[in-house]
Amino acid sequence: MSLRKRKNHSPKPPQDCPLLTCTSVIGGAWTPSIIWYLSGGPRRFTELKGDIPPITARVLTKRLRELEEQGIVDRHVMPTSPPSVEYTLTDLGRELLPAIQAIVDVGTRLQALGAQDAPR
Amino acid sequence: MSLRKRKNHSPKPPQDCPLLTCTSVIGGAWTPSIIWYLSGGPRRFTELKGDIPPITARVLTKRLRELEEQGIVDRHVMPTSPPSVEYTLTDLGRELLPAIQAIVDVGTRLQALGAQDAPR
């Protein structure tokens, strides 16, 4: 006997899927970390680089440019010598913080529960 | 004049970074969607496939296997003909829901704010 078809009792299918909208912003490598570190206030390029040692300048630049283009961060060049550049979360960017925070919280709980996650 | 060094006033550097712990679980393509659809209760392979039309069987299989290995979902084969397979979130898997929900919420807010996110 084969199974009867079952109706969709899952949450209804998001149309212009909010999941994709959000993950398209925070999906890049190191993006959540960058936003996390910016949540503490303005931060300069090399500071971020130091905050996230494994990131390369190339990728950090790329992420920051993407985030700037999406209106998540502001880029502000200061007329020092050598010039320094300060990045800040915009109001829109701060909208992301609850999600980042939730991801951090869950990550923490997973670690506490000893989830056997092989690091990739 | 160059800038003085600034101390790290950001949230302190997570050691075994919870961000990475969590994103290593939910980071794969379609993974958040899969978890989202499983949050409504057990769901079979073809149901999930129907829930997420763009996903291919290959990727769906891969994701489900990964999630199973990580203890996020249970896979239960039912002795019907043809055999059907039911996937369920484990307790550990349900831990992820707040993060998924937060991502959905933020995505919704971003859409409402008319964020200019070019779909990739």
Place this chain on the structure above:
DNA sequence: ATCTGTGGTATCCGATCGGATACCCAAGGA
């Protein structure tokens, strides 16, 4: 006897991603 549905697997392939490395300019300091 053949068709259908389920839950996949096997293979191929191009795109993208991101790490490594080298290089750049201009001003200030040693």
Place this chain on the structure above:
DNA sequence: TCCTTGGGTATCCGATCGGATACCACAGAT
């Protein structure tokens, strides 16, 4: 005079990702 610093850019490259497509076994329905 040369070195260092900040904030990058240019190029190269291998790994991975994931889409497309084809195929499969088996039982029940027609």
